[in-house]
Amino acid sequence: MLDVEELTVAYPRRPPSVDGVSLTVGRGETLGLVGESGSGKTTLGRAVLGLVPVSGGRIGFDGQEIGHLPAVRRGPGLIHRIQTVFQDPNSSLNPARTVGDSVAESLHGGGRLSRARRRETVGELLERVGLPAVAATRYPHEFSGGQRQRIAIARALAAEPELVVCDEPTSALDLSTQAQMLNLLSDLRREQELSYLFISHDLAVVRHIADRIAVLYQGRVMECGPADQVGLRPAHPYTQALHAAAPIADVAAQRTRRAARTAAMIPADAARRPGGRPDSCPFTSRCPRAADVCGSRRPREVVHDGVTLACHLFDPESGHPDSAVPSSIAH
Numbered sequence: 001m002l003d004v005e006e007l008t009v010a011y012p013r014r015p016p017s018v019d020g021v022s023l024t025v026g027r028g029e030t031l032g033l034v035g036e037s038g039s040g041k042t043t044l045g046r047a048v049l050g051l052v053p054v055s056g057g058r059i060g061f062d063g064q065e066i067g068h069l070p071a072v073r074r075g076p077g078l079i080h081r082i083q084t085v086f087q088d089p090n091s092s093l094n095p096a097r098t099v100g101d102s103v104a105e106s107l108h109g110g111g112r113l114s115r116a117r118r119r120e121t122v123g124e125l126l127e128r129v130g131l132p133a134v135a136a137t138r139y140p141h142e143f144s145g146g147q148r149q150r151i152a153i154a155r156a157l158a159a160e161p162e163l164v165v166c167d168e169p170t171s172a173l174d175l176s177t178q179a180q181m182l183n184l185l186s187d188l189r190r191e192q193e194l195s196y197l198f199i200s201h202d203l204a205v206v207r208h209i210a211d212r213i214a215v216l217y218q219g220r221v222m223e224c225g226p227a228d229q230v231g232l233r234p235a236h237p238y239t240q241a242l243h244a245a246a247p248i249a250d251v252a253a254q255r256t257r258r259a260a261r262t263a264a265m266i267p268a269d270a271a272r273r274p275g276g277r278p279d280s281c282p283f284t285s286r287c288p289r290a291a292d293v294c295g296s297r298r299p300r301e302v303v304h305d306g307v308t309l310a311c312h313l314f315d316p317e318s319g320h321p322d323s324a325v326p327s328s329i330a331h
């Protein structure tokens with residue numbers, strides 16, 4: 001469905017926001033894209049949507065190259081197939097229009113439907129996301145944040161998409177609404193064979209919904225593999241630090257986590273240092289396992305235990321003193 005190859009998005013006089021990223025999303029699959037703010041995850045999502053210019057590489061969608069097609073030139077035949085749900089539902093809802101009008105505006109082939117059929121379809125979409133059909137007659141400000149996000153999802157579904165880029169769709173919601181929204185997105189994906197590119201800073205949230213997870217740091221993929229493995233047993237030092245920082249409820253697990261967090265503890269001054277050079281691992285200044293080779297050579301992607309990792313520790317040929325893991329080259 002989505003095939004991103006060596007994608008680079010760079011702006012003048014700044015390190016690339018996305019730096020040679022390759023990843024795929026299969027039909028009906030959810031790929032979670034995780035990283036801190038500034039990791040390039042949102043830029044990557046926006047590149048898929050045609051909202052930022054691509055500097056290099058390609059974005060294939062169902063066999064068609066779309067990376068160099070900005071959203072305004074994609075045409076309705078392509079636009080409806082890739083939709084998005086943003087963190088702030090207000091960005092896709094016009095406060096001056098009724099909910100019904102906002103959803104109807106996105107209806108695929110809506111121009112060919114009679115008024116009555118449009119009203120009926122909008123009502124069905126609202127019910128599918130857990131709202132009453134009568135919500136169509138009301139305005140966005142009359143709903144809570146979680147309900148507005150449901151409306152934004154109904155609006156995205158109205159286009160009958162095949163791929164939905166979900167950019168932090170639950171991060172502005174309280175915990176219980178967040179769980180409801182994740183369950184709703186999972187149900188909709190199953191019912192409609194949707195594919196999601198699910199972007200979040202929260203590893204635990206992504207593990208809940210994704211089949212596979214790709215972890216981004218300073219525009220590069222650090223680790224990519226099955227959600228349970230990357231989310232629960234991360235191998236890459238950066239993913240381990242993210243995992244250690246995630247809030248958890250269980251006290252015993254918290255203690256274990258705290259120990260890991262101490263091991264991955266990032267000196268405050270190191271965290272503020274600029275990113276790695278092109279010929280180094282970008283995590284070098286923050287990594288508790290960094291060695292000389294990390295600051296002088298970019299790690300290649302290798303496969304270890306079914307997970308793709310960009311870390312010298314997993315490449316026996318890297319020259320890292322602790323690397324002893326047999327691996328195969330990913331690309």
Ligand code: SF4
Pocket residue numbers: 236237238281282283284285287288289290291294299310311312313
């Ligand atoms: Fe740490 Fe080196 Fe691996 Fe980068 S390549 S994550 S610095 S051990």
